[in-house]
Amino acid sequence: MKIIVTGSLGNISKPLTIELIEKGHDVTVISSSPERISEIESLGAKAAIGTMEDVDFLTETFTGADIVYAMEALNAGVFFDHNIDFIQANIQIAKNYKEAIERSGVKNIIHLSSIGAHMESGNGILKFHHEAEKVLNELPENVSIKFMRPVGFYYNMFAFIPTIKSQNAIIQNYGGDDREPWVSTIDIASAIAEEIEKPFNGREIRYIASEEISPNEIAETLGEAIEKSDLKWITISDEDLLDNLIKVGMNPETAKGYVEMNIARRSSVLYEDYFKNRPVLGKTKVKDFAKDFAKVYQNE
Template identity: 85%
Template sequence: MKIIVTGSLGNISKPLTEELVSKGHDVTVISSNPERKSEIEKLGAKTAIGTMEDVDFLTQTFKGADIIYAMEAINHGVFFNHEINFIQENIQIGKNYKEAIEKSGVKNIIHLSSIGAHMKTGNGILAFHYEIEKVFNELPEDVSIKFMRPVGFYYNMFAFIPTIKSQNLIIQNYGGDEKEPWVSPKDIASAIAEEMEKPFNGREIRYVASEEISPNEIAETLGEAIGQPDLKWLKISDEDLLNNLINAGMNPQTAKGFVEMNAARKGNILYEDYFKNRPVLGKIKVKDFAKDFAKVYFN
């Protein structure tokens, strides 16, 4: 099949491209960085250099494809840009995809959405996923869409490193012994590749998770990996976390979104629909990720 992969060689798109090429598919990877071209081609894929803001480029690249994997890939550096509305920027990319899909005539779409996309409000920084699913659902009925809803990514735990180094603590506005789902990007890539080889039929939703584990268990696992078995997870107030993020230089609007998202984790509000549609868990566990965490921690 002819498959278009967005997201350049990111944490999901790279292993996805590798798997699709190994299965004999004709893969084109979209990247905004010309320097990625040779690395993409070494994987056995083709390269399309352009941006998610360029609808004409997307339309031309999408034409003739059997499947498009669409994700919004704004650099996390924008969290600290006070001029950018993170949620609105992502929604606009979703609208660009919709327009390009309509103009190109592609009928099978896999969209990377997220946990929390079932919530109109109360999901904080994840609000754009609800809005983009709504935009995609405006596509004609003959366009089949699989919405992939992964849970929190393991690599988000890298954000814990500064306070672990300075205070021997993981500090968040949620915590305790209540288990919540986390996921490896490699397991997401495998789930997407699996869905590409299944029939497309209307609109479908699939949650993706690797392990269900509590904050206290995460602290214990990461602590063991970095030689700090006494590492603890400290739960602070929403207000204190907000002040910490703003003081660190984060866009205040984005910081509020993070705090609200984390607050929704308490009592599993964020995971209400996930637990109603619980998936088979992936292969890669937090103990596996902890080895990568330790490498980043010590480097």
């Protein structure tokens, strides 16, 4: 099948591309960086260089495809850009995808959504996933969409490194012994590759998770990997976390959204729909990720 992969060679799109090529598919990877062309081609895929803001480019690239894997992807520094409305920027990308899908005539879409997309409000920065799903659901009924809803990514734990180094602690506005789901991007890629080869039929939702683990267990596992057996997870107030995020330069509105997202996970409302539709857990566990975490920790 001819498959379009958005997200360049990121943490999900690269392993997805590799798996799809191994399975014999014709894969085109969209990237905004011309420097990525040789790496994309070395995997056996074609490169399409352009942006998610360019609807004409998206339309041309989508035309003739059997399946499009669509994800909203802004650069890593966007949380600290005070000139960008993070939520609205992502919603606009979804609108661009919708227009390009309509104009190109592609009929099968896999969309990377998220935990919390079932919530209209109270989900903080995850709100854009709810809105993006709503935008894509406006497509004609003959366009089939699989909404993939992964939980929190393991690699988000890299954000814990600064306070581990400075205060020997992971510091958030939630914590304790209640388990919550996390996921490896490798397992997300595998789930998407699996769904690509299944029939498409209307609108479907699939949650993706690798392990259900508590904050205190995470601190213990990461502490063991970096040889800090006394590493603790410390819970602070919402106000203190917001203040800390703003002090390190995060866009204040994005910081508010991050804190609100954590409030939703603390109250478990974020996971209500997940637990109603609990998936089979993936293969990659936190102990596996902790090896990569330790390497990054030692190099920072």
